Amino acid sequence: MSATWRRLLRYFRPHAGKLALALVLLALHSAIPGLLVLLIERVLDDVLIQQDQALLRVLPVAVVALYAANGTLGFARGMLTRSVSWAVITQLRGELFDALLHQDVAWHQTHPTGGLLSRLTQDTDNVQYGVSAVVTAIQKPLTLAAILGAAATMSVELTALAVLVLPLVIWPIQRFGRRLRDRTRASLDNLADLSGVATEALTGIRTVQRHGGEAGRGSAFEVQNRLQERLRLQAHAARLMPSPIIEIIAAVGVAIVLWVGGARVVAGDMQPGELIAFLVALGLLNPPLKGLAEVHSLAQRARAGAERVFEIIDRAPAIPDTGTVRLDVGEAALAFEAVTFDYGDAPVLQGLSLSVPPGRTVALVGASGSGKSTAAALVSRLYDPTGGRLTLAGHDLRDLTLTSLRRHVAVVAQEPFLFDDTVAANIALGRPDAPRADVIAAARVANAHDFVSALPQGYDTRIDELGLRLSGGQRQRICIARAVLRDAPVLVLDEATSALDAESEFAVQEALDRLSADRTVLAIAHRLSTIRDADEIVVLDHGRVVERGRHADLLALDGTYAALVRRQG
Ligand SMILES: Nc1ncnc2c1ncn2[C@@H]1O[C@H](COP(=O)(O)OP(=O)(O)OP(=O)(O)O)[C@@H](O)[C@H]1O
Numbered sequence: 164m165s166a167t168w169r170r171l172l173r174y175f176r177p178h179a180g181k182l183a184l185a186l187v188l189l190a191l192h193s194a195i196p197g198l199l200v201l202l203i204e205r206v207l208d209d210v211l212i213q214q215d216q217a218l219l220r221v222l223p224v225a226v227v228a229l230y231a232a233n234g235t236l237g238f239a240r241g242m243l244t245r246s247v248s249w250a251v252i253t254q255l256r257g258e259l260f261d262a263l264l265h266q267d268v269a270w271h272q273t274h275p276t277g278g279l280l281s282r283l284t285q286d287t288d289n290v291q292y293g294v295s296a297v298v299t300a301i302q303k304p305l306t307l308a309a310i311l312g313a314a315a316t317m318s319v320e321l322t323a324l325a326v327l328v329l330p331l332v333i334w335p336i337q338r339f340g341r342r343l344r345d346r347t348r349a350s351l352d353n354l355a356d357l358s359g360v361a362t363e364a365l366t367g368i369r370t371v372q373r374h375g376g377e378a379g380r381g382s383a384f385e386v387q388n389r390l391q392e393r394l395r396l397q398a399h400a401a402r403l404m405p406s407p408i409i410e411i412i413a414a415v416g417v418a419i420v421l422w423v424g425g426a427r428v429v430a431g432d433m434q435p436g437e438l439i440a441f442l443v444a445l446g447l448l449n450p451p452l453k454g455l456a457e458v459h460s461l462a463q464r465a466r467a468g469a470e471r472v473f474e475i476i477d478r479a480p481a482i483p484d485t486g487t488v489r490l491d492v493g494e495a496a497l498a499f500e501a502v503t504f505d506y507g508d509a510p511v512l513q514g515l516s517l518s519v520p521p522g523r524t525v526a527l528v529g530a531s532g533s534g535k536s537t538a539a540a541l542v543s544r545l546y547d548p549t550g551g552r553l554t555l556a557g558h559d560l561r562d563l564t565l566t567s568l569r570r571h572v573a574v575v576a577q578e579p580f581l582f583d584d585t586v587a588a589n590i591a592l593g594r595p596d597a598p599r600a601d602v603i604a605a606a607r608v609a610n611a612h613d614f615v616s617a618l619p620q621g622y623d624t625r626i627d628e629l630g631l632r633l634s635g636g637q638r639q640r641i642c643i644a645r646a647v648l649r650d651a652p653v654l655v656l657d658e659a660t661s662a663l664d665a666e667s668e669f670a671v672q673e674a675l676d677r678l679s680a681d682r683t684v685l686a687i688a689h690r691l692s693t694i695r696d697a698d699e700i701v702v703l704d705h706g707r708v709v710e711r712g713r714h715a716d717l718l719a720l721d722g723t724y725a726a727l728v729r730r731q732g
């Protein structure tokens with residue numbers, strides 16, 4: 164058994180009771196075809212040939228009873244195995260999503276959302292089919308054994324002959340099973356690419372339509388779509404292949420039995436009814452044999468899906484949460500100590516040092532691409548620095564638990580991101596159990612309470628119902644309320660007012676000023692007017708600090724900062 168399957172089986176342990184019951188039902192269910200064989204033999208020999216009247220009255224009832232039992236057992240067993248396999252998949256999908264939520268953003272950047280979504284749906288679906296199939300699989304050998312047992316009561320010798328050809332069916336099952344797994348894996352990989360292309364194009368639908376990108380995006384999709392078609396066909400061929408081969412092998416078995424058994428009947432050593440029943444029994448062997456092949460292919464598909472799922476569950480995030488210090492402070496100093504960083508190629512930060520004393524504000528300014536947002540990302544440990552360190556209340560960020568670090572840092576990013584949930588839930592993102600009064604208080608600080616109250620269902624209005632009806636400034640203020648509710652001692656503001664008109668900028672700025680009071684603030688601003696009062700302004704150029712000081716000092720210096728201010732008029 165592969166390591167992947169051994170691991171999957173561990174997920175079944177909590178459901179051992181249900182599984183045991185399912186197995187009992189399975190065993191009963193499997194015995195029914197064998198009973199049918201015996202029944203047919205009775206019909207042929209005793210009723211038709213020996214003319215047994217009493218048995219003729221019992222047999223019809225027995226037939227109906229057998230089929231009723233068959234149906235009932237099949238239903239109960241099916242529901243039971245499905246309920247176990249779905250419970251297992253639910254667990255697996257939950258673990259996968261959890262792992263996705265904890266992967267570092269650098270990894271996410273190279274793994275497009277669409278592709279990850281297909282893992283959550285397609286891959287787990289494949290595991291689900293395979294898992295249910297394997298739970299049922301145990302029935303096939305039981306059915307085989309029951310039929311062979313019934314056959315053996317008629318002729319041990321003929322049964323032995325039939326059993327001799329059985330091992331031959333293993334070859335096609337294994338040979339095409341491997342190919343199926345390989346093709347399934349390829350098609351799942353491709354499905355991830357396909358979903359990636361689609362998600363991107365649909366998320367950026369405005370950009371696509373504005374620039375007439377339909378044809379271009381359409382053909383990018385077409386490439387993946389065609390590939391998916393080809394891979395699916397190849398997988399399906401590998402899945403169907405064993406069945407005809409098994410039929411041919413079974414036909415060889417029947418031929419041998421006909422040849423040997425026919426000679427017996429002619430010689431008077433065997434009843435004709437016996438031989439016919441025996442041949443019927445051989446025919447009954449076909450479905451479970453093919454079923455076994457089908458189970459094997461589903462198991463291969465499950466393995467392909469499970470491998471892709473476990474890959475992610477097993478991946479250690481590049482931002483290890485190994486710190487042990489749990490900080491719990493009302494105010495804290497934030498410092499960058501000779502921090503260097505790159506995203507893999509050119510250096511982005513080159514020895515950035517700055518410190519924000521508790522309750523003070525330091526502003527980071529510089530041209531586009533100078534590394535400001537990157538510095539902000541390091542504070543929440545979205546990335547770790549490649550050199551130097553960041554400290555919070557004197558602790559290296561890596562020594563703090565991630566939870567503790569992030570509880571102490573609130574961020575207002577430039578791009579306000581809202582979830583398809585209620586306004587209240589969006590504000591309470593980091594504190595889902597926050598009382599409504601706190602949510603409202605946060606919204607008041609963020610200058611958001613008035614427009615939120617005016618929404619159709621107030622705080623319970625869903626953002627997705629509003630669609631894009633919220634203005635940039637309103638979205639921004641909901642995000643500020645989110646940061647207010649975090650009530651963290653350290654605040655990182657990244658260009659929070661850059662995309663707003665004068666009026667909403669005023670509302671947002673007022674909110675930010677209130678939020679910043681008494682906090683340790685790292686403020687990044689394109690509009691230099693908003694950071695005029697900062698305790699220190701650090702000017703970045705290509706990741707290097709070129710100037711630092713207060714607004715007036717920097718103006719007097721008449722360097723990079725003064726030039727930036729002049730450019731903004
Ligand atoms: N996720 C990323 N992956 C790779 N490179 C990145 C990434 N984010 C930023 N960069 C690069 O790092 C450099 C600094 O980017 P950063 O976003 O920190 O600049 P910024 O000062 O915030 O610019 P802006 O004023 O335009 O917001 C740029 O050269 C940018 O191309």
Ligand SMILES: [Mg+2]
Pocket residue numbers: 535536537658
């Ligand atoms: Mg930026």
